[in-house]
Amino acid sequence: MKVHEYQAKEIFNKYDIPTPKEKMCVSIDEVIAASTELGLPCVIKAQVHVGGRGKAGGIKIAKTEQEVNEYAKQILGMEIKGLPVKKVLVSQVISIASEAYLGIINDRTAKKTVMMACKQGGVEIEEVARKKPEAIFKVYADPLVGFLPHKARQIGLFLYDDPKTAFACAKIAEKLYKMFIELDSSLAEINPLVVTDSGELIALDAKINFDDNGLYRHPDIELLRDRESEDVNELRARESDLSYVKLDGNIGCVVNGAGLAMATMDLVKHFGGEPANFLDIGGSSSPQKVQNALEILLNDKNVKVIFFNIFGGITRCDDVANGILVAKKALNIKQPIVTRLTGTNEDKAMDILKEAGLIFAQGMDDGAKKAIELLK
Amino acid sequence: MSILINKDTRLVVQGITGRDGSFHTGQMIKYGTKVVAGVTPGKGGKEVEGVPVFNTVVEAVKKTEANAAVIFVPAKFATGAVYEAIDAGVKLVVCVAEGLPTIELVKITAYLKGKDCRLVGPNSPGIVSAGEAKVGILPGNIFKKGSVGVISRSGTLTYEIVDHITKTGLGQSTCIGIGGDPIIGTKFIDCLELFAKDDDTEAVVVVGEIGGRDEQDTAEYVKKYFKKPVFGFIAGKTAPADKRMGHAGAIISGTSGTAAEKVKVFEACGIKVGETPADVARFVKDKLA
The missing domain is CATH 3.30.1490.20 (ATP-grasp fold, A domain)
Structure with a gap:
């Protein structure tokens, strides 16, 4: 989850990190x-x-x-x-003597929390990491003892020659780490961290992203969510325990599982179509969940064909079939529906859907091709 | 042979009395897995699917000599369940539970250091050693005993690819769902190290997706050290940047972690990448035929 700069700075102030x-x-x-x-x-x-x-x-x-x-x-x-x-x-307006970058993330490869510093401020750190990795100084924290003061001093001394500024920076680095861990952040950046004309350190900009998986233990952070700036359908999807991302195409995809949902979009594109969305209905999908999914999908007026790609494991194909049947009636769905249902209770699903006027596909290749064919 | 689990694996199910835990205990037993114990604090003394339930993992291990654990508990309790399994001395912990905060995985990784225990997951669909045992939620009926190893960050996409492999007439040695989170216990390379030593595995399929650089590191590893043929699939070619695609780890940050970048590195390191799941199975079939 993202918060705005002004919200991030309010959090910085709680942790005694100076801001303008x-x-x-x-x-x-x-x-x-x-x-x-x-x-x-x-x-x-x-x-x-x-x-x-x-x-x-x-x-x-x-x-x-x-x-x-x-x-x-x-x-x-x-x-x-x-x-x-x-x-x-x-x-x-702050009169700036120098700008630097200070950031912290959980490093996926090292499986550790890492503090990163760069003498250039206002940079896009991933860009620097790719083009000039030696410009980034990294210090890893030990999760069992935390971010030790001497490591914070290393950061400060890398960025600044003047010891007074370096040690002031070390204090900020320690506070940033404390905040990052306590609030389950996934990214915290001071970019730029500036030294003012009078020699003080100040966080001119602030960015904090939060780990969605950690939000359950920070209800106060959840309240900072700017619902207005999020896509209405993505928000609704999350509240219905679905995962939805809108794209620009016209073939609406309904899939169980995130990997298969991505692969389904890719396949539609591969055969010459344009996917309208990413939509993962997750495991153990009830008929109600399928109906919620279709409602969200159809809010996108570009959707001309619907493609169900379900590989039943925990998801039972008959649950999905019932959901399609109910939703088709309740939402008065006019768009053709191509269904590929395989796995758990596949036979029951076919029984439920045989009179429903759907187009059945053998496998996902066949389904994607049929969906594309319908647009011609 | 196989890796990680086999017919001698003695499994304890954490969260056995829950809806998913009890259902999948039945499914795992049906597949032939030796499920020897279950654990739900406060439910000790009961039975689920004929399996005795204990209050703690330590007690379960002591009474039943369980050597592997699978975790089916809600996210809030899953971190604690992982530590409990590690402390009980099992050699393998498979965390099917999802939604663990990333920082907890950083801590668990540090806690595991120097201990004779491997974590698979979290957010893992589980492991199947075809014809021997299954731990987790993968549907058993799509597997067939054979010589192809499969490693994947995904669940249902893995089923899709396994199903295609089986339909070509080939089978699998072991299939591991390593989980879709940013930080996970066992990565592609860890699995490849095990497959390298497994005589029954003749080829490996690596199913990756957008986000992070595990696929890139894996490709470099394959090029340098791995002697068996490797085939790949990368999901998320059409995914937009900076949007989480379901899995917590499936996100393109700015311009890094794209599918195009991963496919490029795979190909450069000699890993043939399928455009579709069906392609991958066909490539493996052509190679092993």
Whole structure:
């Protein structure tokens, strides 16, 4: 789960990590009031869950009252990569002496938590990792004893020659680790971490992602979710215990299992079609779950054909069949449905569906081809 | 022969009295697995499918000489269940349970260091050594005893590929679902090390997906050390960036962990990649025929 910069900074402040003086605003009037309070010039930053805000014109420095007005109007109401900007962060301007990167993740390969530092700030760290890996200094934490102070000092001394700044940075690194572990984060970044003209360290930007699997033990973090900025259908899917991602095609796919769901999309594409979505109905799927899935799928008006690809294990094919039957009636589904059902209770499923007017497929290749054929 | 489990495996089922635990205990017994004990705290003394239930894994191991554990408990209790199995001294822990926080896997990995115990999973569909034993939820009827090893990050996609392999007339030695989480106990390379020493395995199929770089590391390993033929499949060629595709580990971060990148490294390291599940089975058949 992602949170906005302003929310991440509020969390930083709880952990005593310094951030600029700022205010989150939702209207032009609020922006004007905030700029008066913080003083001019000020920075106005769009709060959206995508990268590249600056390039898209979502970050502006306002030097006069007139500019505050103009930029507030511009940014509140613009769309960045399809997401409407409904909130902005108004911030004091910091005079920057130097910028660096400090970040922390769980390293999948090493199976350890790793702190990463880079002397360039404002960079895309994966880009640096690929092109210039030696520019990133990594320090691994021992999960059983934590992130020890001497390791934090190594980070500080890598980034800064001046010992006072280096040790101040070490303190920030320790706090960032503590926050990362306590809150089940999957990523925490200070990018850039800046040294101001007066020699102080400050987190100019903040990013925290949370491990979805850890959210059950942090109900307060779950409350930070910006439901408005999430896709309505993805949100509904999650609440129905389904996993859905919209794509741009017209063949709606309903599959049990994430790997098979991806393989089904790939197969549709392979045979020349365009998948409309990723949709995993999971294991032990009840008829109700199948109906929820179809409802979500059909909210996408591009869907012209529906392709069920079910390999029954825990999922019982007869449950899926009953779900299709009920949903077809309840939702008055007009689109043709291609079904491939194999595995547990396959025979019962065929009995249930034989009068339902569906198109049956032998195997997933056949199903994908039939779905594509129907569009011609 | 086979790897990880065989007809001598003595299994304890953690969470045996739950809906999934009891159902799959029956299925595993039907396949021929020696399920010797079950554990649910507070339900000791009962029986499920004729299997005695104990309050602790230690007691179950002591009374029944169980040497492997499978975990079917809700996410909230799964981390504790893994530690309990490790402490009871079983050699293999298969965690079917999903939804464990990633940081818990970091800690479990450190806890396992130096101990004679292997974790498979979490979020694993389980392991099948064809004709010998099955641990977990994979459907037994699609397997046939044979010489193809299968390793996969997925569940149903594995069934699809196994089914295709069986339909070509070939069979499997052992099939391992390693789990779809970002940090897992046993990775592709760990399985390949075991398959290298297994005389009954003549070829291996690696079923990967988007996210992380395990497939890339695996390909380099195969090129350097693995002598048997390896075939691959990568799911998620059409997946968009920065969206989690069901599995917690199946996410393209920015531009890294894409299917295209993985296919490229596989091919460069001599692993032939199937465009479709059916292709993979055909490649294996052509090679072993």
